[in-house]
Amino acid sequence: MTFSLHDLAVPILGAPMAGGPSTPALAAAVSNAGGLGFLPAGYLSAEKFADTIAEARSLTTAAIGVNLFVPQPSAATAEGLQRYRELLAPLAEHYGAEVARPRPDDDGWEAKLDVLADTAPEVASFTFGCPSAEVLGRLRDRGVLTVVTVTNPDEAAVAVAAGADALAVQGPEAGGHRGTFDPVALPGDEPLDTLLAAVVAAHDLPVIAAGGLSTAADVRRVLDRGAVAAQAGTAFLLSDEAGTNTPYRAALTDGHFTETVVTRAFSGRYARGLANGFTARYDEVAPLGYPEVNQMTGPMRRAAVAAGDPNGTNLWAGTSWRHISGGRAGDIVAALARGVG
Numbered sequence: 547m548t549f550s551l552h553d554l555a556v557p558i559l560g561a562p563m564a565g566g567p568s569t570p571a572l573a574a575a576v577s578n579a580g581g582l583g584f585l586p587a588g589y590l591s592a593e594k595f596a597d598t599i600a601e602a603r604s605l606t607t608a609a610i611g612v613n614l615f616v617p618q619p620s621a622a623t624a625e626g627l628q629r630y631r632e633l634l635a636p637l638a639e640h641y642g643a644e645v646a647r648p649r650p651d652d653d654g655w656e657a658k659l660d661v662l663a664d665t666a667p668e669v670a671s672f673t674f675g676c677p678s679a680e681v682l683g684r685l686r687d688r689g690v691l692t693v694v695t696v697t698n699p700d701e702a703a704v705a706v707a708a709g710a711d712a713l714a715v716q717g718p719e720a721g722g723h724r725g726t727f728d729p730v731a732l733p734g735d736e737p738l739d740t741l742l743a744a745v746v747a748a749h750d751l752p753v754i755a756a757g758g759l760s761t762a763a764d765v766r767r768v769l770d771r772g773a774v775a776a777q778a779g780t781a782f783l784l785s786d787e788a789g790t791n792t793p794y795r796a797a798l799t800d801g802h803f804t805e806t807v808v809t810r811a812f813s814g815r816y817a818r819g820l821a822n823g824f825t826a827r828y829d830e831v832a833p834l835g836y837p838e839v840n841q842m843t844g845p846m847r848r849a850a851v852a853a854g855d856p857n858g859t860n861l862w863a864g865t866s867w868r869h870i871s872g873g874r875a876g877d878i879v880a881a882l883a884r885g886v887g
């Protein structure tokens with residue numbers, strides 16, 4: 547029987563956070579606390595992704611969700627990438643790293659869909675676009691509940707027409723990449739509450755709310771506005787089970803980092819993170835072009851992390867990052883759910 551989001555003991559989803567923060571232990575801890583933990587497939591090989599599902603399964607008998615990046619045509623131009631390569635070169639040299647050569651990459655889309663069909667997780671969510679009706683139907687036939695991330699009412703209508711079982715409405719407050727279907731469009735700045743109200747009013751299917759939710763009052767607010775559950779990412783970044791790297795963890799509690807910005811500087815796609823030395827230097831000059839820009843900056847970002855330097859890497863965080871704290875993920879789930887009843 548297909549899983550229902552209404553069956554969750556606690557209406558809290560631990561957002562998929564690709565690139566390190568999400569771990570099987572984090573996903574399992576959220577699910578074991580009565581919420582729903584997510585395993586992101588982004589940036590992993592299909593084999594590694596399958597391994598993370600198996601590992602999470604060994605840590606929980608509760609439902610788990612997985613998350614895939616939907617491939618999109620890149621907005622990159624050869625000239626734009628070449629110019630950015632030249633601008634990145636001095637900082638790459640500072641970290642003793644190369645500006646990597648971009649290569650074609652659809653994040654292993656077909657192979658990861660095969661992993662989903664084989665392993666049939668209870669929930670599969672998607673970002674950066676809407677899978678075809680055929681893909682969604684194939685998963686539904688395997689008993690997988692499909693969720694499409696949307697950032698405006700038009701995307702919600704596309705996802706509903708394609709047959710999504712549920713929507714994750716991502717507001718501009720969210721940490722990490724915006725899930726906008728069109729990688730060139732400037733993401734909207736209508737607040738989550740407004741977007742949520744519009745999508746809930748227009749569609750009769752479960753709607754998950756995401757973006758800037760890090761307190762019980764935030765969760766209460768979106769449930770009152772018709773969300774079936776609240777999806778929180780940033781709230782778990784400092785949890786014991788998260789794989790958040792050391793300089794990133796330190797930056798989240800360092801008073802020198804005073805604001806978040808939406809930037810394409812790291813990956814060529816808009817994403818929200820703490821403003822740092824990298825965004826100050828490159829935010830205005832970076833081209834759009836995912837995944838090429840993401841690939842180009844990868845080695846220098848890794849070198850900066852290895853050097854313990856938070857100013858050379860992405861520090862994805864939502865607008866409510868100041869309210870977060872560490873501890874066990876299960877306790878964070880309980881704190882977010884306090885007052886839900």
Ligand SMILES: Cc1cc2nc3c(=O)[nH]c(=O)nc-3n(C[C@H](O)[C@H](O)[C@H](O)COP(=O)(O)O)c2cc1C
Nearest residue numbers: 561563564586673720721722757758778779780864
């Ligand atoms: C570090 C980080 C990585 C993320 N990676 C993904 C991802 O792989 N897939 C996805 O759908 N969303 C990803 N997101 C976005 C979340 O799904 C969610 O929309 C966001 O965390 C909600 O906002 P909040 O961080 O303010 O709670 C990521 C967010 C963060 C902070």
